[in-house]
Amino acid sequence: MATKISTDKAPGAIGPYSQGVIAGNLVYTSGQIPVNPANGQVEDCVKCQTKQSLENVKAVLAEAGCSMEDVFKTTVFIKDMNDFAAINEVYAQYFTGDVLPARSCVEVARLPKDVKVEIEVVAMKK
Numbered sequence: 001m002a003t004k005i006s007t008d009k010a011p012g013a014i015g016p017y018s019q020g021v022i023a024g025n026l027v028y029t030s031g032q033i034p035v036n037p038a039n040g041q042v043e044d045c046v047k048c049q050t051k052q053s054l055e056n057v058k059a060v061l062a063e064a065g066c067s068m069e070d071v072f073k074t075t076v077f078i079k080d081m082n083d084f085a086a087i088n089e090v091y092a093q094y095f096t097g098d099v100l101p102a103r104s105c106v107e108v109a110r111l112p113k114d115v116k117v118e119i120e121v122v123a124m125k126k
Contacts, residue, residue: 001023002021002022002023003021003022003023004018004020004021005018005019005020005021005022005027005029005060005063005064006018006019006063007019007059007060007062007063008037009037009059009062009063010032010037010056010057010059010060010063011032011033011035011036011037011040011056012037013030014112014113017030018030019032019060019063020060020061020063020064022064022125025124025125026122026123026124026125027061027064027066027070027121027122027123027124027125028120028121028122029057029060029061029120029121029122029123030060030120031075031077031118031119031120032053032054032056032057032060032118032119032120033053033056033111033112033113033115033117033118034048034049034050034051034052034053034056034115034116034117035052035056035113035115036052037056037059042113042115046083046086046087046116046117047086047087047089047090049115049116049117050086050087050090050091050117050119051090053117053118053119054068054090054091054094054119057119057120057121058094061121061123064123064125065125066123066124066125066126068094068095069097070123070124070125070126071095071101071121071122071123072101072102072122072123072124073101073102073103073121073122074095074101074102074103074104074119074120074121074122075103075104075105075106075119075120075121076091076103076104076105076106076117076118076119077105077106077108077111077117077118077119078105078106078107078108078116078117079107079108079110079111079115079116079117080107080116081107083116083117084105087105087117101121
């Protein structure tokens with residue numbers, strides 16, 4: 001049975017889903033968009049949006065007792081593949097070391113709230 005993850009340090013769900021769930025020793029986050037949980041705002045620049053999305057992922061993981069080091073798979077949804085390099089620049093600051101998470105990156109037609117990036121992860125609890 002899965003356990004719901006809920007934190008006010010990341011934006012609340014904008015639909016019928018959880019911010020994340022724990023199933024056994026695995027943690028699955030829902031896609032995190034770049035909404036600042038403190039004020040509900042979204043900055044326009046893609047690097048800022050990538051950073052906020054990853055900060056939101058980090059907050060959900062922390063609530064589950066995990067960190068970015070525990071992530072082994074990410075999925076990145078982007079509005080424009082031309083932003084790939086800028087997103088990678090920020091992404092590389094959050095994932096370092098010899099074994100980086102496996103990743104899929106997909107350009108999509110539209111994201112919630114018309115943001116430029118959404119990121120979900122799977123992590124393993126120690």
